[in-house]
Amino acid sequence: xxxxxxxxxxxxxxxxxxxxxxxxxxxxxxxxxxxxxxxxxxxxxxxxxxxxxxxxxxxxxxxxxxxxxxxxxxxxxxxxxxxxxxxxxxxxxxxxxxxxxxxxxxxxxxxxxxxxxxxxxxxxxxxxxxxxxxxxxxxxxxxxxxxxxxxxxxxxxxxxxxxxxxxxxxxxxxxxxxxxxxxxxxxxxxxxxxxx
Amino acid sequence: xxxxxxxxxxxxxxxxxxxxxxxxxxxxxxxxxxxxxxxxxxxxxxxxxxxxxxxxxxxxxxxxxxxxxxxxxxxxxxxxxxxxxxxxxxxxxxxxxxxxxxxxxxxxxxxxxxxxxxxxxxxxxxxxxxxxxxxxxxxxxxxxxxxxxxxxxxxxxxxxxxxxxxxxxxxxxxxxxxxxxxxxxxxxxxxxxxxx
DNA sequence: GTCTATAGGGGGATAGAC
DNA sequence: GTCTATCCCCCTATAGAC
Numbered sequence: 001x002x003x004x005x006x007x008x009x010x011x012x013x014x015x016x017x018x019x020x021x022x023x024x025x026x027x028x029x030x031x032x033x034x035x036x037x038x039x040x041x042x043x044x045x046x047x048x049x050x051x052x053x054x055x056x057x058x059x060x061x062x063x064x065x066x067x068x069x070x071x072x073x074x075x076x077x078x079x080x081x082x083x084x085x086x087x088x089x090x091x092x093x094x095x096x097x098x099x100x101x102x103x104x105x106x107x108x109x110x111x112x113x114x115x116x117x118x119x120x121x122x123x124x125x126x127x128x129x130x131x132x133x134x135x136x137x138x139x140x141x142x143x144x145x146x147x148x149x150x151x152x153x154x155x156x157x158x159x160x161x162x163x164x165x166x167x168x169x170x171x172x173x174x175x176x177x178x179x180x181x182x183x184x185x186x187x188x189x190x191x192x193x194x195x196x
Numbered sequence: 197x198x199x200x201x202x203x204x205x206x207x208x209x210x211x212x213x214x215x216x217x218x219x220x221x222x223x224x225x226x227x228x229x230x231x232x233x234x235x236x237x238x239x240x241x242x243x244x245x246x247x248x249x250x251x252x253x254x255x256x257x258x259x260x261x262x263x264x265x266x267x268x269x270x271x272x273x274x275x276x277x278x279x280x281x282x283x284x285x286x287x288x289x290x291x292x293x294x295x296x297x298x299x300x301x302x303x304x305x306x307x308x309x310x311x312x313x314x315x316x317x318x319x320x321x322x323x324x325x326x327x328x329x330x331x332x333x334x335x336x337x338x339x340x341x342x343x344x345x346x347x348x349x350x351x352x353x354x355x356x357x358x359x360x361x362x363x364x365x366x367x368x369x370x371x372x373x374x375x376x377x378x379x380x381x382x383x384x385x386x387x388x389x390x391x392x
Numbered sequence: 393g394t395c396t397a398t399a400g401g402g403g404g405a406t407a408g409a410c
Numbered sequence: 411g412t413c414t415a416t417c418c419c420c421c422t423a424t425a426g427a428c
Binding site for chain 1 (some may be wrong): 393394395396397
């Protein structure tokens with residue numbers, strides 16, 4: 001692979017801007033200024049702003065999915081891992097860089113939708129697996145559907161980020177997860193009582 | 197107040213476009229075409245695109261808050277009203293027109309932030325009140341914080357809308373609420389057992 | 393592979409006639 | 411109150427020298 005300093009700088013700048021302002025609000029000029037690269041470099045390495053953003057999102061998703069898989073591969077009781085995942089520190093006031101894109105028109109393009117869906121799928125699948133294991137161990141009531149609850153928890157994280165941004169206050173995110181964790185603990189308690 | 201057909205048409209068109217594409221992606225030209233009004237009309241009635249959008253959001257928020265308050269004022273067991281609120285049909289694939297704005301740069305302007313916060317506050321406050329009542333009746337465990345759980349449920353709704361849009365599939369929203377409702381029922385059961 | 397210069401089009405808004 | 415005509419600026423991209 002030919003090393004191209006400007007190509008890397010362009011990707012770095014694009015990753016930052018996609019998080020800060022999203023795709024539509026990020027102009028090629030913004031990218032060029034932040035990466036100290038000129039139009040010639042941008043359009044030499046990428047065919048369009050969309051292609052550049054697509055590659056940037058692809059790289060971010062690949063990294064994040066790997067980290068998520070690693071987190072859920074840790075040792076420990078399944079339900080505890082789920083709880084720890086919800087309690088992970090997140091920069092919630094900045095919002096989720098994947099979630100923020102779903103409201104842009106450009107999400108219809110495969111280049112952006114692909115990475116976003118890969119990210120959501122990774123979380124959903126890992127959560128579903130752990131919740132299934134928890135249920136088999138009797139750590140969750142029989143009435144609970146692991147698939148549905150996984151979607152609930154993913155929605156909780158996404159919605160928590162929306163509220164933290166709306167109020168510009170991290171504690172909204174924390175309240176959202178704490179409220180859910182309290183319910184989860186009650187359900188787990190009840191399951192254990194019934195098992196014994 | 198002088199009746200101005202064009203003023204009303206402009207507001208109607210703006211309300212639609214704010215939902216469909218958001219604030220940044222909506223150009224004055226788009227508004228003009230949809231409302232069959234010309235620049236002269238727009239800038240006669242409103243000082244800027246932001247002022248027009250602000251008035252549109254203010255009217256929507258006012259309406260929605262009234263409907264929310266009416267819904268939560270209905271008769272019935274508090275927890276049941278909360279459950280019914282979560283099960284309300286929503287056009288989730290279109291997303292939440294308030295939630296979608298929090299990722300736009302323009303949310304920093306009071307004209308837009310005000311209505312968005314008014315909407316979120318109304319839901320939060322109504323949910324908190326009903327959950328407090330439910331807890332007092334012994335329909336929720338003592339470990340559950342009504343304030344935190346209200347934020348969780350609001351986050352769930354917002355996140356459910358994000359996922360439904362991401363996957364272009366209403367059932368994601370429904371899974372999110374069903375998973376949460378199952379947990380809520382388990383917690384309610386446990387509270388009732390302990391009370392008896 | 394990176395640069396400078398430039399193009400076509402649309403964004404947000406204003407002026408002034410009617 | 412509504413219209414037409416027009417302005418300036420930035421958005422995205424291309425051409426072609428180095």
